Amino acid sequence: MELLISFALFTLLGVVTVAIVSQRNLVAVVILGSIYSFLIASVMVVLDAVDVALTEASVGAGISTVLLLAGLKLTRTRDYRGQDPNVVGALLAIAVGGALVWGSLVLPPFGAPDAPIHQHVAPRYIEGAGTEIGVPNIVTAVLADYRGFDTLGETTVVFVAGMAVLLLLRRSSLQSAPPSDDEQPAMSGDLVLRVGTKLILPFILLFALYVQFHGDYGPGGGFQAGVIAASAVILLGLTLGLRRARRIAPPALAHAMIPLGVLIFAGTGVATMLLGGDFLEYAVLAHEAKEGHHLGIMLVEAGVLVTVSGTMISLFYAFVERGR
Amino acid sequence: MDLINAALSKYVYVVTIFLMVAGLFVVVARANMIKKLVGLSIFQSSVYLLYLGPAKIFGATAPILDSDYTAYSNPLPHALILTAIVVGVGTMALGLALVVRIHEAYGTIEEDEIFEEDGEE
Numbered sequence: 465m466e467l468l469i470s471f472a473l474f475t476l477l478g479v480v481t482v483a484i485v486s487q488r489n490l491v492a493v494v495i496l497g498s499i500y501s502f503l504i505a506s507v508m509v510v511l512d513a514v515d516v517a518l519t520e521a522s523v524g525a526g527i528s529t530v531l532l533l534a535g536l537k538l539t540r541t542r543d544y545r546g547q548d549p550n551v552v553g554a555l556l557a558i559a560v561g562g563a564l565v566w567g568s569l570v571l572p573p574f575g576a577p578d579a580p581i582h583q584h585v586a587p588r589y590i591e592g593a594g595t596e597i598g599v600p601n602i603v604t605a606v607l608a609d610y611r612g613f614d615t616l617g618e619t620t621v622v623f624v625a626g627m628a629v630l631l632l633l634r635r636s637s638l639q640s641a642p643p644s645d646d647e648q649p650a651m652s653g654d655l656v657l658r659v660g661t662k663l664i665l666p667f668i669l670l671f672a673l674y675v676q677f678h679g680d681y682g683p684g685g686g687f688q689a690g691v692i693a694a695s696a697v698i699l700l701g702l703t704l705g706l707r708r709a710r711r712i713a714p715p716a717l718a719h720a721m722i723p724l725g726v727l728i729f730a731g732t733g734v735a736t737m738l739l740g741g742d743f744l745e746y747a748v749l750a751h752e753a754k755e756g757h758h759l760g761i762m763l764v765e766a767g768v769l770v771t772v773s774g775t776m777i778s779l780f781y782a783f784v785e786r787g788r
Numbered sequence: 789m790d791l792i793n794a795a796l797s798k799y800v801y802v803v804t805i806f807l808m809v810a811g812l813f814v815v816v817a818r819a820n821m822i823k824k825l826v827g828l829s830i831f832q833s834s835v836y837l838l839y840l841g842p843a844k845i846f847g848a849t850a851p852i853l854d855s856d857y858t859a860y861s862n863p864l865p866h867a868l869i870l871t872a873i874v875v876g877v878g879t880m881a882l883g884l885a886l887v888v889r890i891h892e893a894y895g896t897i898e899e900d901e902i903f904e905e906d907g908e909e
Binding site: 467470471474475477478481482484485490493494497500501504507508511512513514515516519520523524527528531532534535536538539540541544550552553554556557558560561564565568571572573574575576577579581582585586589590593594600601602603605606607611614615618621622625626628629632633681682683685687690691772775776779782783786 | 792793794796797799800801802803805806807808809810812813814816817818819820822823825826827829830833836837840841842843844845846847848849850851852853854859860861862863864865866867868869870871872873874875876877878879880881882884885886887888889891897898
């Protein structure tokens, strides 16, 4: 049964990709991209990567789609014109594809437990997550603890990308017109959307908190929770209007959250150093090593949550407000 | 059963490579910049599969410790790709912001029209 599902999902992925490549209507391309993200999230579940699937489902199918649609609105493009078949591109694609297929011939068989990838650090992580760190979700243990330094780098990249977008898209305060009071988003006339949004919002935020704090025991963590929390604000902005969204999450607050999260993350590392440990060595945070690990993971995940949700909300505001 | 597993093994790699090639083709062959960004996303997601595919072990479960299971899939690629996805949306938004600014400066997001306006050949 699992094999059948795998075959079906991979085939659908290929079909949707062909549709994206050949489709000329860009709105359709973006919507197909959203379907593609859901499919790839399902593939990730089949591949046992449940944490990654949760991330892809919220990021790829949710935030990316909204941002791309906002980009389409700003550039006023719906279709692009036809063009001659691109021989260079086709030849390059065939050449790269051929090289990759040739390279894949020597890859170890899919799903084999004795493949080299499973021999090095992975068994150590799987064993240590329970005995050293005391966190059942091994991915969280690797992400926030064993490779916490790496994750600090990734959080900083999110911070830099968010800052760069704000610098590119924000108008200076002199240029920007005061927000008009009569703005009516296109969808606010729809009763079902309005009532549905109000009903579902508290549950989205509650789910974000669950994903955040249950990340030690099940799929979840700061990255996923940050995106889910941001999606609540984005949904509010899309259906009930930007003014409502701004009242709940003021842009100044969202902008301040972007560096704040990185500071919380790095500050945890500095705190462990002041307590006599290495950078991000959580064991020194409490009397018992496991308790220290628990506290450290909670702190850095909180930092990730703050930066990621702040960045996603700021991105949304930046793109939507550029158009007015 | 082994035969089906072997077939799936090849199929996973073939689809991953196909996604990569399709993404690359869109980036090279399409002049519209938003389409290029979508192509880049497809290319990127094929890399996710390239990492996550080998992490899977038949008969193992998701890497969350439980007393009922002893075999877990490899958690390391999961941690790597999880952060890559969030960074990916950040970089895509950055690309999109650049496209928006290009549109404001040139009035088009078709690559060849921009080259024409700049007087390049």
